Amino acid sequence: MQSLFQSFSVIPSPWRVPFYAAGILAVLLALGGTWARVRLWGMGRKDGRGPLADAGLGHLIWLSLTKLFSTDCLFARRVFVRSRWRGWMVIAFVWGSLALAAAVFLSTGFYLLNRAMPAGLDQWASPVLDAAGLILLLGLLAALARRYLFPPQRWISVSADGALLILFTLAVFSGLLLEGLRLAGSGWEAGLRWPVGASLGAALNWLNRQPEFWERLYLATYLAHAGFGFSLVAYVPFSKLFHLFAAQITTSAARRASFNLTLREPHDENAH
């Protein structure tokens, strides 16, 4: 197994500066873009009428962070009312993304502290994160299928939304592939901690290629994963995926005591 610290060492020395620069640029673009968008929330009228009418920008940002963990968001309540299929898709996005984001923050934290992750935590988190990657990928594949293979009868979108979805899928898929490459040839014990990655690794083993091939492929996949990841992070504030900072606020504001959540047939067959 390679720790995060070791995995950075995969990058050849001459590439490290551009690699880190690209990472920093992506984060700066993400932060700048997020701020540019969030500051607009505070520009509206403040006359005390209507929900959140007096909320300051700080309060709105707080809601954006905390309401992400509301039951409406975590369990996609409003989505399930309309469609179970789409509800599970959103559940896959939310839980998969949150688990992976938590892992990134956690491991980056330990890396910055120059400490190894405690063995107990690592052992517990590994299978969860392994599964989270697969769940997120399944959610993304379902979204791609809905968009390109089985579009709803009524549909309007823009091509940028499709590009975003493809980029997100590539970032997640390359991450899983990377894990498979890392675990190829690790033996059955690895399957207990990384069932998805180890299965993928076992499948790759069947290709029976030379070690140099795997090393080159690992490096290429690593760089591709980083490239997709950096691009995604930088692009989020300029895309519709920014709803992941906003939708929880409107959802929580809409929650009313009288809101009658009932499953109903959504489509009128006589329409059109």
Place this chain on the structure above:
Amino acid sequence: MKTRIELSLVDNLTPLQLIAFDACTRCNECLNWCPVLDVTGDERLTTPEKIRIYGDLIRARHGLLSTLAGPPEVENALLERLKEALYTCTTCGRCGEVCEVGINTQQLWPAMREKLVEMGIGPMGAQDQTGPLTAEYHNPYGRPHAERFAWLPPDVEVAGHAEIGFYVGCSGAYVAQPMVVGAVRAFAHRGIPFTLFPDEWCCGFPLFIIGENEQVAELVRHNVEGFAARGVKKLLVSCPCCTFMLRERWPEFYGAELPFEIVHTTQFIAEMIAAGQFKLTKSVSDRLTYHDPCYLSRGVRIIDEPRAVIAQIPNVDFVEMAHCRERSRCCGAGGGLRRCDPALSVEMARRLMADAEAVGADTLVIDCPACFERMHLAQGGMVTDLKIVDLMELVSQLF
């Protein structure tokens, strides 16, 4: 051709409404419910497009680039497309009701339309007559102000001063008289002293909803002072759009809390029924169904009260339509659509009547003068035995 957008696009929006432009996931669920799309089949006129285009405009106008390089220039074709999408809409709010991220579209559209009016782009078609007609006649129909109370039955006594007032509304006064006649007969039947404001003006909703707010404050002040001068503490309103306007918007235009409570007539009757003070004794042989008007159900959440009143009819045969309560279909009259695209709004009314026929109803009970007008108009071009009756009209026939 391009237009430079120099005015603020955000100063009439609440923070929550601004967040809504970022919150839309373009899941397209709203498209399954849009009654306009049911008829036009044109997805470009729907909610995700309105939100996407206006959100892009906000970011272009108020983003960093605009701060550095000045206000943006926008293609006129894009603005025209936004205008068409925003005004080919009844503001029924059904999209917001089913929105998976809870965007309150019913309250968002008028604010966006207001900006199009400020830009000189809105309103659309004959909607531009609403302002001049209201200024001249105090109603958007251009009917003589002197005839506003021509419907009032001579045998119904109206007090000069009373704690209960009745706001008739322009549609009730001019195009749906059976509704307001029924309401005052119901008050008279129970001996409830009530007053009217003889110089009552339009509530401002027809202007507000197309984004022309210039006259609204004057209309509101005139009406509030008129009813307050008659000692009114509880103002009854029969029109859902007026009810929404009085409850949700009048305080803002008046600049203070209203000196009276706003109650819908059906709510008032339902309260009396619940208190055992009102009883319907006659029955009807028809199978009834009920249409929830957009601004009564989704606007002010009066949903159970009309059903409570109908349930009081002895041996009533009542059936719900497939699209009912918060998710009821729109009749096509709202949002100024009947002025700018009358054919579309009539077709929407026909779809609603077809829903009623599909559940085997003989009579479609409604509770809105705009629905009343639209469905009677739609009935003209249909082969149908479906009867259209207002709830208050029905009530007044059954005590």
